[in-house]
Amino acid sequence: MLSISVKHDLPGLAAQLKATGRQVEVAAQRALLKTARLVQEAEVKEMGRAFDRPTRWTLNSFRVVLDKSAWSARVQVKDGYWHRADNYLGTQIEGGGRKDKAFEIALRRRGVLPVGWHAVPGQKAVLDAYGNMSVGQIKQILSWFDSAEPHAGSTQNMGQKGRDKKRKGTRSKRGFEYFAASPAHRLTRRVRSSQNLQPGIYKRTFFSFVGPRGGRLSSIEPILIFVRSTAYKPRFDFYGVGRRAVEQNFSREFAAAFNREASQ
Incomplete structure (x- = not known):
């Protein structure tokens, strides 16, 4: 399934900050969720640039999933969209032959x-x-x-x-x-x-x-x-866009969330 994860070495950080471990955990979850949503927004924007008049259905094909136990969040194709959206998007991301409609x-x-x-x-x-x-x-x-x-x-x-x-x-x-x-x-x-x-x-x-x-x-x-049947070149830089969005946003979002928790 197409997905990109937002992760960080937060368990190690929480162990070092035992006194504020709960604040770190809450701040981390909020930062992970906010960053994943920013990743989703960046992917939708990139689809609008890479594709010719993408449908609302295509632009709405991703969702954010927060995994608290793994200290991560994923941006992935929605349940029910898999057989159509991933079929189409997979070719645009990875290249190769188009699957049958x-x-x-x-x-x-x-x-x-x-x-x-x-x-x-x-x-x-x-x-x-x-x-x-x-x-x-x-x-x-x-x-x-x-x-x-x-x-x-x-x-x-x-x-x-x-x-x-x-x-x-x-x-x-x-x-x-x-x-x-x-x-x-x-x-x-x-x-x-x-x-x-x-x-x-x-x-x-x-x-x-x-x-x-x-x-x-x-x-x-x-x-x-x-x-x-022909092979297609990749058109949608799904993974690159996701990585850049994480690098640009996670540290800032975590610092802001932690400061809010520490001030309460």
Whole structure:
């Protein structure tokens, strides 16, 4: 688990100051807690600098834990945030390959996303205010490929009837479909041979037109693009920021807390 500890040789100091041992202990706990909170603030500030529009969820992913018995305090990922926050932050801190996201695992199990590849938003993906792909569109894609129910806790798989209905559309809504272009087959049967699609998931929207014979035209938009797994360089200096915050703040916070205790 990602964490940084604030520690000091306080037990030894308390042994030397038996007459004021209780004051040292109380002052130490207050200084440890205050310093750990300053570490947390420094980490959040660094995330704002290192990341592009980090979400509130990401900025709120750390918590402070005080361990009185060990004379230490930790700044660590919150319980419940581990599988998502640490997954993302671990790569940003340590570098290396990005771990699979939940929707990527679901698509891979369905055979849509090949092993060794990741999915990133395409040019026509619906993005939220933070530049992340819309959760609603991800759910729609999982539903289309019948990969939502067994792998994402959802019961919204479309099935063949649902897909046929979406393709048909209504008077007020155009029909559409999703299809995957596999890296192993750059040309798909759903498009003309002159269109060499990059591996990924595409959305085809149908347009009806009125004429002697009637008919339908369509447009194709890239929603998810498949890219080979790559190694990332560290971007978030979690440990360096934490160490500097401890060095800059602990001695001052301990002296202030001890003086308050001694004056009472």
